[in-house]
Amino acid sequence: MKRIRIIPSLLLLKDGLYKTVRFNNPAYIGDPINVVKIFNEKGADEIVLLDIAATKENIQINFKKLSEIAGEAFMPMAYGGGIATYKDAQRIFDCGFEKVIINSAAEKSPSLITKIAKTYGSQSAVLSMDVKRDLFGRYRVYTRGGTKNTGLPPVEYAKKMELTGAGEIFLNAIHKDGTWNGYDIEIIKQVSKAVNIPVIASGGASGMDDFKKAIIDGGASAVAAASMFVYQKKGKGVLITFPTEELIL
Amino acid sequence: MFKHLGLKAQITNELTKIEQSDKLLLPGIGHFDTCMKNLNDSGLRGVVEKKVFKDKIPTLGICVGAQMMTYGSDEGQEKGLNWIEGKTIKFNSLNLPHLKIPHIGWGDISIVEPNVLFNDLPEPSRFYFAHSYHFELKNYSNIIATCNYGYNFHCAFQTENIFGVQFHPEKSHKFGMKVLANFAEMQI
16 A cells, blocks of 8 residues: 555644644643654654644744744645735745645635645645534534634535645544544545545544554545654653654555 | 755845856746746846756756746646756546545655666655646656656656756655755766
8 A cells, every 4th residue: 555644743832832632731842843853853754833823812923933943844844823814825835834724714715725726836735624523423614723613514615625726635623632542534534535635634643553544444645643743652741753664664 | 955965055036146056956836837937027047048058057946846847737828948858747637536636745756767866865765746747758768767646657857967856855854865965966
């Protein structure tokens, strides 16, 4: 089978990296530049950097810091968080990121993605979708860092966003974030089937078996994880890791 | 990455700086038409072509930068630079309904022809790709590497002092670092 694309996703809060559980309780992980350097050494496939406060708390994107972080990365990097306008996206590319991740702004104005894709190519416009399963087992799309329920069903939303020119979908299950109990395969399957662009599964991974399930059972094109790359084990101390070549192949 | 390698590199739109350079790098990322228009409107095309064809300095195109060197792309209407015989086409997914496009991710490349760009590359080498279009060269003798995504496509070429790669060496860890170092060390 094809090599799995494995993406550590790092959460930025002001100048530091943090990790959340179900989008809450951020715990400090470390300095972003140090962490990126470790992932260089370990040969991570790609890195996703998400500012978890930018949109929610209306904080200005810290372009200077971002440019320092991207300058250290010898692997592709995507940034998301607080990108509201085309100008914001432009500045992110100028900082040295290959991809921009758009979440809340895409729901408000899908044409933002179209504009980015037209100038920078589809491969650089990532649509991020945060989904949550309610008590009745229905999935809904959330925006603003998981605080606003749009009431929209994910499959229809994904299809609509594919038409805007998005090149990838970063699919994050809020109810799985930081839980270590596996991806929500059901929603990955639904969304992957519905669109013809790559889907990145995120939320709940604890090991290689989860990755395989997301790809084989879920139909995802890539997998993202956070906790398992920044902690030794569930509930244990910080340790930056990435699977070795032998494990991935 | 150049800084890490201890090499001097600069991003410029100044004529005199291009005039003084001894290597030229045309990077990605972007839409074909936007990139071609920007280059044509910059007023720099003349000096760039002089450096490439008269001074024959080593020139490397990356991703869209390499696609621009072909005569045109399915992605847009603008004419390409036509520095290499070939065109840029969209991934042919007609017979591959399950192929997700764009192709994003790491790919192992097959080196078709030993090339100075690939000297001492660790084996096997993998590179990062992110594209919906790829070049298709007219002369197979120009192809130096291929990659497979649904089918084999051309992912690196050379004609004299002009090199092009579809992947992103600047984002491909030690493999890409080696390619950039090889490029930087080339003699005219």
